Amino acid sequence: MSIQQSDVLYTAVATAENGRDGRVATNDGKLDVVVNPPKEMGGSGEGTNPEQLFAAGYSACFQGALGVVARQEGADISGSTVTAEVGIGKNADGFGIIVKISAKIPNVSAATAKELIEKAHQVCPYSKATRGNITVDLDVA
Template sequence: MPIQQSDVVYTAVATAENGRDGRVSTDDGKLDVVVNPPKEQGGSGAGTNPEQLFAAGYSACFQGALAVVARQENADISGSTVTAHVGIGKNDEGFGLIVEIAAKIPNVDAATAKSLVEKAHQVCPYSKATRGNITVTLSA
C-alpha cells in the first residue's frame, strides 16, 4: 500500500545536471559528486555513476531493514555487512537494472541468515519499490 503525503517523515532532494555525464548534488550540500558513465559504457569513469549511487542506497537501506528484523527475531547481526551489486544492461525497452543483495552475517547459522535476509527483503523500502520491476536475487 502506498504511503500518503501526510505520512512522509523525511524527503531527500537531489538535483542532477547534465544527466549521466555531469554532477549530482543534494539541497543540503551533504552530497555533491561528479557523475560519469563507467568505461564499460563508453564513459571516462572519472566520477561515480547512478548505479553506484543506487547500490549504496540499497545496501544501506537493506542493512537497516536487516537490523529491524534481527531485533524482532533476537538475532545477533553484529559485524554483518550487506553488499548490493547493481547491473545495468539492455532489455526490450532500452535499458534495465538487475540487483544482487549479498549479506554476510557472521554470528548466526546459515539457515537463520537466509531467513533474516528474506524477511529483510519484505520490509526494506528499496526492495518494496523494486519488487516486480527488476530482478533482485538474495544470498546470505
Template sequence: MPIQPVDVAYTAVATAENGRDGRVATDDGKLDVIVNPPQEMGGSGAGTNPEQLFAAGYSACFQGALGVVARREKADISGSTVTAKVGLGKTPDGGFGLTVEISAAIPNMTAAAAKDLVEKAHQVCPYSNATRGNIQVTLTAN
C-alpha cells in the same frame, strides 16, 4: 499490486546537471558528486555513476532493514555486512534496465537462519518494496 500509502517522515532532494555526464548534489550540500558513464559503457569512468549511488543506497537501507528484523527476532547481526551489486544493461525492447544482487554476510548465525532473516528484511526494506515486481533482485546470505 495497489500502491501503498506512505506517511512521509523525510524527503531527500537531489538535483542532477547534465545527466550521466555531469554532477548530482543534494539540497543540503551533504552530497555533491561528479557523475560519468563507466568505462564499460564508453564513458570516462572518472566520477561515480547512478548505479553506484543506487547500490550504496540500497545496501545501506537493506542493512537497516536487517537490523529492524534482527531486533524483532532478537537475533545477533553484529559484524554483518550487506553488499549490493547493481547491473545495468539493455532490455529486449531496446531500453535499459537494472538488476540487483543483495548479499548479506552475517557471521554469528547459521546459513539457514541468515537466509530467513535476509528474506524477512527484503519484505521490510523500502528499496526492496520500491523495486519489487519491477527489476530482478537476487538475495544471498552466508
C-alpha cells in the same frame, strides 16, 4: 501499499545537471558529486555513476531492514555487512537494472541468515519500491 504525503518523515532532494555525464547535488549540500558513465558504457569512469549511488543506498537501507528483523527475531547480527551489486544492461525496452544483495552475518547459522535476509527483503523500502520491476537476487555470503 503507498504512504500519504502527511505520513512522510523525510524527503531527500537531489538535482542532476547533464544526466549521466555531469553532476548531482543534494539541496542541503551534503552530497555533490561528478557523475560519468563507466568505461564499460563508453564513459570516462572518472566520477561516480547512478548505479553506484543506487547500490550505496540499497545496501544501507537493506542493512537497516536486516537490523529491524533481527531485533524482532532476537538474532545477533553484530559484525554483519550487506553488499548490493547493481548491474545495468540492455533489455527489450532499452536499458534495465538487476540487483544482487549479499549479506554476511557471522553470528548465525546459514539457514537463519537466509531467513533473516528474506524477511528483510519484505520490509526494506528499496525492496518494496523495486518489487516486480527488477530482478533482485538474495545471497548469504
